Amino acid sequence: MAQTDVLLLNSNYEPLHVCSLVRAVGLMLKGKVEVLHQNGHVITTSMSEFRAPSVIRLRYHIKRPMPELRLSRHAILARDNYVCQYCGSGKDLTIDHVIPRWRGGRHTWDNVVACCRKCNLKKGEKTPAQARMVLARQPKRPSYVPFISLPHYVKAKEKHEWLQYLPNFEGVSSRA
Numbered sequence: 001m002a003q004t005d006v007l008l009l010n011s012n013y014e015p016l017h018v019c020s021l022v023r024a025v026g027l028m029l030k031g032k033v034e035v036l037h038q039n040g041h042v043i044t045t046s047m048s049e050f051r052a053p054s055v056i057r058l059r060y061h062i063k064r065p066m067p068e069l070r071l072s073r074h075a076i077l078a079r080d081n082y083v084c085q086y087c088g089s090g091k092d093l094t095i096d097h098v099i100p101r102w103r104g105g106r107h108t109w110d111n112v113v114a115c116c117r118k119c120n121l122k123k124g125e126k127t128p129a130q131a132r133m134v135l136a137r138q139p140k141r142p143s144y145v146p147f148i149s150l151p152h153y154v155k156a157k158e159k160h161e162w163l164q165y166l167p168n169f170e171g172v173s174s175r176a
Contacts, residue, residue, distance in 0.1 A: 004039060005019070006020070006053050009058065009165055011058050011060055012061060013165060015167075036055040036057055037055040077093055078154040082114065083136075084114060084115050085114055086113075087116060087119050094120055097112055103125075109139060
C-alpha cells in the first residue's frame with residue numbers, strides 16, 4: 001500500500017490532523033469518517049476494492065482547545081518556507097540565532113531563523129551586521145495558530161484538493 005498523507009477534518013470542516021493512509025482507512029472501515037476527496041490510488045482488500053482517500057471528515061465533532069504554536073526547529077523552517085534567510089538556499093538547512101546566545105540573544109521566534117550550514121559557518125558567533133550579511137526578512141512570531149502543526153500546514157498547502165479546507169495565513173506559502 002502506498003504511503004500517503006490524508007487530511008482529517010472535524011465535522012465542521014476544520015483541519016484537525018494529517019494522518020497516514022493506514023489510519024484513514026481504519027477510520028473509514030469503522031464508519032467514523034466520510035470521504036470528501038480521493039487521491040486516485042486503488043486499495044485492494046480480500047473482499048473489495050476502493051479508492052484511497054485524500055481528505056476525510058469526522059462524522060462527529062471533536063472539541064479541541066486552541067493549540068499553542070511551539071517554537072521548534074521544524075516550525076522555524078516551515079515559517080521561513082524552508083529557505084535560508086541569508087542566501088536563499090533551500091539545501092542543508094539548520095537554524096541560526098540572529099543575535100548569538102552568548103551575546104544575550106534568546107531562543108525566541110524573533111531571534112531564530114532558517115539558515116544553511118554554509119551561511120551559519122560564515123556568520124559564526126557574530127551579528128548579521130558584523131558578518132556583513134543581510135536577512136531576507138526580520139523574524140517574528142507567526143500571528144496564526146493552525147490546528148495542524150506548522151510543518152504539516154506548509155506541506156498541506158502543496159496539495160491542490162486540500163487548499164479549500166485550509167485557512168489562508170499571510171506569510172505562509174508552500175515550499176519553494
